[in-house]
Amino acid sequence: MSSMHDLSKLRKDPDRTRAEFSARKVTFDLDDLLDRDEIRRTLIQQVDTLKARRNEAGKKIGEMKKSGEDADGIIADMGKLGLKIEGIDAELKDLHAGIQADLLGLPNLPHKSVPVGRDETENIVARTWGEPRDFDFKVLDHVDLGEALRIIDPGRAAKVSGARFPAQFGAGAVLERALAAFMLDLARDEGDYLEVLTPFLVLPESMEGSGQLPKFAEEAFFIEKDSLYLIPTSEVPLVNLHRGEILGEGDLPIRYCAYTPCFRREAGSYGKDTRGIIRVHQFTKCELVWYTTPETSYQALETLVTDAERVLQRLELPYQVVSLCTGDLGFAAAKTYDVEVWLPSQQRYREISSCSNCEDFQARRAEIRYRPHEGKKARFVHTLNGSGLAIGRTIVALLENYQEANGTVTIPDALRPYMDGLEKIDPLKRPGAQ
RNA sequence: GGAGGGAUGGCCGAGUCUGGCUUAAGGCGGCGGUCUUGAAAACCGUUGACCGUUUUACGCGGUCCGAAGGUUCGAAUCCUUCUCCCUCCGCCA
Secondary structure, three states, rough: OOOOHHHHHHHHHHHHHHHHHHHHHOOHHHHHHHHHHHHHHHHHHHHHHHHHHHHHHHHHHHHHHHHHOOOOOHHHHHHHHHHHHEEEEEEHHHHHHHHHHHHHOOOOOOOOOOOOOHHHHOOEEEEOOOOOOOOOOOOHHHHHHHHHHEEEEHHHHHHOOOOOOOOOOOOHHHHHHHHHHHHHHHHHHHHHHOOOHHHHEEEEEHHHHHHHOOOHHHHEEEHHOOOOOOOOHHHHHHOOOEEEEEOOOOOOOOOEEEEEEEEEOOOOOOOOOOOOOOOOOOOEEEEEEEEEEEHHHHHHHHHHHHHHHHHHHOOOOOOEEEEOOOOHHHOOEEEEEEEEEEOOOOOOOEEEEEEEEEHHHHHHHHEEEOHHHHHOOOOEOOOEEEEEEHHHHHHHHHHHHHHOOOEEEOOOOOHHHHHOOOEEEEEOOOOOOO
């Protein structure tokens, strides 16, 4: 059984381990953990010795029985030995389960290149692209625009499903599928990603493998009757596709893209982004996932961000790329770049993609390894994921950045082939829209 | 949902009735070698994962036959529960 973290590494340099976890704002008793590991290893030595003796005796008993000798004495001895082994094994099992449970709750450690900081205010802007447009009229936000055009209808969505759900009509709905096709084509043609249709409901072990469980159970929708989770991101199925496998080095890198719905409870975000479709329980996303060797994963991360940026460049939407600081890093990530798109109504950049290198963190949990060409011992792969992009937020950005003084919205050139050549969105006539 | 069959190493597959001779046969694939101008074929050899050995080792020991329990001195093999897959029937986009 492999550990979530490499315990031998943690124990080799406890001071450094402590420092790295505290940079991530995690406090836990490392000494206690290492103590229990120490006891565990001592017990393993003891019980293995006893088992060796048992195996030896087992062979002897077989031979004695075959030759008709009386083996009752040795059998009685082995009975006692068996009980002892059973006892130590039980103790070991508890110890191991406890250690694993603790390890499962610990986040990944940050890469050396990650800026040290407490929270999102200390993230570093890596680069910006494009110029926010100058408007000579008062800009509307995506909700006012969408409602005036009658393509977005939060009220009716709430009637059907409660707060924080989307309902889009006409061009508002077409935009969704146009963007999905546009992003998937781009990923395939210019990023060499293989498109995957994944399950949208997953087993608990899949959620654990990619790091959503056990810590973030509150964030996910769970179907109790069948013990299945609704995916909060397609990263979950894409990473678990190869759970428990040993891949060939020749298979790497594996690049997958998938367009899926994502479901999030948004527990604890009451009062945040309550307007419109920026933060909803259900949204869709084109997700990009890589499996790489450890040697190439940071180069892959740069490529992955570039793949996400390309979508915004083609749509001609201004954005910036920020490197998250240690305090803002997600649970599974060793390093993350967020891509943030300009929203005129808020006069600031908002997250539209998050690209992370999880190194071997998910691979350890999901036991995904590969066999290197040189030296044949299997090693853990590195996994990376990034949105390319979140589609709801792309729609928000398009509406706001491409709005005109008369309330219509221009469709960017790159998207027109996916919308039957539509050049601009005019107000939609539909029943009940007055 | 009903009835039946199955799950063994990277893959195929024997072993399960009759527990110890399994250190899981055999084949395929992979790797190394012989032969060859080179390759193929043939032949020879080799071939997993994990844990421990707080000196990372070609050594030694342990664990692993879908999962979890149980019986036993001893379980791939016997018992119980569960999961998944296959076939047929029913239902269904």
